[in-house]
Amino acid sequence: MMALLRRDLTLAVRAGGGFGLGLSFFLIVVVLVPFGVGPETALLGRIAPGILWVAALLACLLSLDRIFSLDFEDGSLDLLATSPLPLEGVVASKAVAHWLATGLPLVIAAPVFALLMSLPQEGYGPIVLSLLLGTPALSVIGAFGAALTVGIKRGGLLLSLLVLPLYVPTLIFGAEVARRGVEGQGYGPPLLMLAGISFAALALLPFASAAVLRVNLR
Amino acid sequence: MELVVQDLSVARGGLPVLSGVSFSVSQGQALVLRGPNGIGKTTLLRTLAGLQPALSGNISLDREAMAYAAHIDGIKSTLTVEENLNFWADVFELNEIEHAIACFELGSLRSRPAGLLSAGQKRRLGLARLLVTGRPVWILDEPTVSLDQAAVALFGAAVKAHLAQGGLAIMATHIDLGLEEALPLELGQFRARSTLADNFDEAFL
Numbered sequence: 001m002m003a004l005l006r007r008d009l010t011l012a013v014r015a016g017g018g019f020g021l022g023l024s025f026f027l028i029v030v031v032l033v034p035f036g037v038g039p040e041t042a043l044l045g046r047i048a049p050g051i052l053w054v055a056a057l058l059a060c061l062l063s064l065d066r067i068f069s070l071d072f073e074d075g076s077l078d079l080l081a082t083s084p085l086p087l088e089g090v091v092a093s094k095a096v097a098h099w100l101a102t103g104l105p106l107v108i109a110a111p112v113f114a115l116l117m118s119l120p121q122e123g124y125g126p127i128v129l130s131l132l133l134g135t136p137a138l139s140v141i142g143a144f145g146a147a148l149t150v151g152i153k154r155g156g157l158l159l160s161l162l163v164l165p166l167y168v169p170t171l172i173f174g175a176e177v178a179r180r181g182v183e184g185q186g187y188g189p190p191l192l193m194l195a196g197i198s199f200a201a202l203a204l205l206p207f208a209s210a211a212v213l214r215v216n217l218r
Numbered sequence: 219m220e221l222v223v224q225d226l227s228v229a230r231g232g233l234p235v236l237s238g239v240s241f242s243v244s245q246g247q248a249l250v251l252r253g254p255n256g257i258g259k260t261t262l263l264r265t266l267a268g269l270q271p272a273l274s275g276n277i278s279l280d281r282e283a284m285a286y287a288a289h290i291d292g293i294k295s296t297l298t299v300e301e302n303l304n305f306w307a308d309v310f311e312l313n314e315i316e317h318a319i320a321c322f323e324l325g326s327l328r329s330r331p332a333g334l335l336s337a338g339q340k341r342r343l344g345l346a347r348l349l350v351t352g353r354p355v356w357i358l359d360e361p362t363v364s365l366d367q368a369a370v371a372l373f374g375a376a377v378k379a380h381l382a383q384g385g386l387a388i389m390a391t392h393i394d395l396g397l398e399e400a401l402p403l404e405l406g407q408f409r410a411r412s413t414l415a416d417n418f419d420e421a422f423l
Contacts, residue, residue: 003305003309015296074291074292078286079286082281082286083306084309217269218269
């Protein structure tokens with residue numbers, strides 16, 4: 001499984017691997033929003049948590065269909081399914097690779113982007129914390145959606161439609177953590193809910209994804 | 219080690235294509251599947267490899283014994299030849315790729331990105347992958363597509379060596395590899411007669 005993780009990360013950073021895709025999308029949104037809503041710092045600061053979370057979510061969505069479809073097209077997925085690796089492990093390590101290539105860079109870059117959005121100082125900790133705990137759920141839920149649509153050519157649209165409703169709870173709790181942080185309220189409960197969603201998704205969804213992949217590979 | 223298949227029925231898209239397939243292959247033997255396009259060779263091979271469930275029947279060996287090679291080779295074009303092989307060797311927990319590289323004469327190509335290989339060279343890399351699986355039963359679907367004569371000879375030699383070490387091979391191919399251990403199996407005799415299919419327009423299916 002480590003071999004698969006290593007390979008997926010190598011592929012992500014090589015040419016055409018889509019490593020910077022999510023990050024540059026995030027950057028574009030965050031740079032464009034102040035142009036759209038005007039340079040008023042107070043307004044920007046108020047909408048910053050929501051914008052940052054929506055941008056992170058869409059950035060994740062952008063690279064989801066690469067998780068399985070590339071391996072399906074070149075036959076690797078068939079070969080992985082016949083390999084000694086359990087398919088659940090294959091799904092889990094591909095989701096982890098997706099998070100390391102897409103989610104983690106967003107978490108690390110979030111303070112810089114928050115600055116561009118004039119997020120008040122108190123909001124920095126909560127936004128980074130909420131992205132750190134929330135983006136794994138985005139990758140794991142996304143891997144499930146990618147597994148559902150793996151046999152479908154150009155399945156990106158269907159994938160987005162399937163996955164977006166599943167992303168809503170993560171978005172609500174994630175943005176709520178950041179918003180409460182900005183307003184100086186306690187953000188314990190939504191943070192716990194967010195962590196709960198991530199861990200539940202990580203524990204349960206690989207099994208569902210593997211079952212779906214088995215059906216799709218027939 | 220012997221692979222015994224009894225009364226196997228396989229389906230594609232829910233419709234049975236072959237039924238009552240029975241054969242046995244023992245150590246050092248190769249089974250060559252023959253039959254017209256669309257008869258169900260690929261479906262049968264995928265079922266044997268454990269990629270899809272059989273409708274009925276028995277396969278004596280576990281899917282863990284099978285190494286599958288399909289039309290497409292599972293090669294990543296941005297990884298080099300060596301990285302591709304190393305990955306599969308790691309997955310199958312075998313850490314030796316030199317033998318595979320030597321067998322398919324990939325030595326001079328080892329640090330070239332696989333995307334720059336010709337179709338025949340890619341195929342050689344795909345077949346070299348079989349050697350790093352360390353599994354006894356090779357399941358080969360049209361293994362010689364896009365190989366030139368010299369490469370077919372290399373492949374024939376690799377299969378021979380595998381059989382000599384006590385391995386088995388089941389392949390769908392139209393080319394004579396010059397294997398004296400090969401047993402032909404004509405699949406036409408197992409074509410499934412579905413009452414349902416008779417009532418449908420073939421184009422509709």
